Amino acid sequence: MHGEDHALFVSALALLSAAVISVPLARRLGFSPIVGYLLVGIAIGPVGLNVADPSVVSTVAELGVVMLLFLIGLELKPSRLLSMGRYIFGLGAAQLLLSGLAFALLAYFVFGFGVAAALVSGMALSVSGTAIALQLLNERNDLTSPYGQRTFSILLFQDIAVVPLLALVPLLAPGESTLAQDPMAALLRAGTAIVALAVIVVAGRYLLNPLFRVLARSGAREAMTAAALLVVLGAAGLMEAVGMSMALGAFLAGLLLSESTFRHELEANVDAFRGLLLAMFFMSVGMSLNVAVVVHNMGPLLIATLLVSLTKCAVVYSVFRNDNIPSPQSALAAVVLLPAGEFAFVLFPLGLSTGILKPDQADLLIAMAALTMIIGPLLFAAIARLLPRLAPAEPEPEADDFSDADGSVLVIGFGRFGQIVSQCLLAEGVSVTIIDNDVEMIQSAGRFGVHIYYGDGTRLDVLRAAGAESCKVICVCVDDKEDANRIVEVVKASMPGTELFVRSFDRIHSMELMRLGVDFEIRETLESALGFGGRTLQAMGVSAEAAGARVADVRARDRARLERQLEEGIFAPPEPQRPRKVEPEPLHIPEKPARPLNAEAQDILSHETEFSG
Incomplete structure (x- = not known):
């Protein structure tokens, strides 16, 4: 086995072992599995046992977030998404702008960042971790609750906002940027993105269902699995190629297939990969944490993390309360959206490469983002346990609610x-x-x-x-x-x-x-089919009385056959x-x-x- 192959094998073995150990241990201690993944990522990364290469892991781990967004898209429908537009562009924009402004002011006045560095760091920290947030909501089955739907809407808006935020960084770089010198480049990039979105929409509506029907008739399950992965990775790759979020492309593909008759088959095929890849993503975040920076700047880093956490929680809580969400659910939403997103680990290095951020600033911001990813799930678990004890007991329903027992x-x-x-x-x-x-x-x-x-x-x-x-x-x-x-x-x-x-x-x-x-x-469908058959008999010249008698006879015979089949164990194939x-x-x-x-x-x-x- 060659050196690179051996390193990849050892990394895979370490990751699988860590996943097997961390989940039961975290559950036993009462924590979310996410916390376990983050901590074992630190343990097996460069600052710990150094048995896994973060660069190798992070490349593969990003696919976990992509598949998670695809599955979320499958659960939604276009009509429901349109009904959520108020939340996506209302609450989403309010959270992003208010949080970004608050963080930028903190960075400029408290920590001495320049204007460009304050803006970049503020917007990066205002974006929340999609994978962490959705995992926490799924653990409590809260994704369909009112606060869960609003939280998801905010996350979706943040994914959409990734594109303009990425375009903003070169414009803020010192000196004349290539983008500023050539406005046509910006228009060309926007046009390319629109074409890519159109390709996904057309393929999702007109090409994928016929493809899956052909594969289903072949009876080859492995072909269906391969096709499911091809759809997810193809849509994600196309979005990435035009400078947009991979997760957004996967979400669009899932959304367009949400009405498909093959939705459950796709969900089952992709879900098997999603869980393991998400675990790898969380462990890669733990590996990326620069512990040396954390140790040498422990005091300022903890103060900065505390200020950022309190500010973000206050903004999110206020946004949700303003939308008439009860205080307990608003508090849960605040800690769900507290962790920084995977986007921060893209934007901070980009800010460093363009000269907006200094090396020590970038290291501290990355460490702060990773710490919020650890703090968020811990706070969520604590608040989820504490709120039922602090909340006043719900009043009993009025006596007349269910008084009519008959x-x-x-x-x-x-x-x-x-x-x-x-x-x-x-x-x-x-x-x-x-x-x-x-x-x-x-x-x-x-x-x-x-x-x-x-x-x-x-x-x-x-x-x-x-x-x-x-x-x-x-x-x-x-x-x-x-x-x-x-x-x-x-x-x-x-x-x-x-x-x-x-x-x-x-x-x-x-x-x-x-x-x-x-x-x-x-x-x-029984009674509707019997009524349909009765009216058809009348159309063929049978009298209404004779048709009714015939339908009653068919109903009785069908019941007798059903009871006989129940005794004999003879089953008829279901008809979807x-x-x-x-x-x-x-x-x-x-x-x-x-x-x-x-x-x-x-x-x-x-x-x-x-x-x-």
């Missing part, structure tokens, strides 16, 4: 199926409570005059908070059969007296639900359904307005009113 129904999932179920109940004057964790569905439910709870219906604490224990019937209308089964198991174990009516995905799922002992189950996007509206005028039952639902409905107004 008619109170909990509907979990307010998609196309749950909306029709709710229409029937509301028309009869039955009290209905909705649980959903989709912002668009919560906004739609606000028009129906129902009680609303934003949360994950598979969790027992959410069910109890929404009043499930006092409901006579729980209607499980979610479109994911695994989630439906999980809800059934939770309710059966904790609320055995409650009747369970469950939407079934297909025949196999119907049999699973029957085994679980639900009170009623029905396939989502693709929902159609419609704007839901109530069929009758609600007698009373919608009533949100938690702060998250209140926040979503209040902003829906703003958008519709």
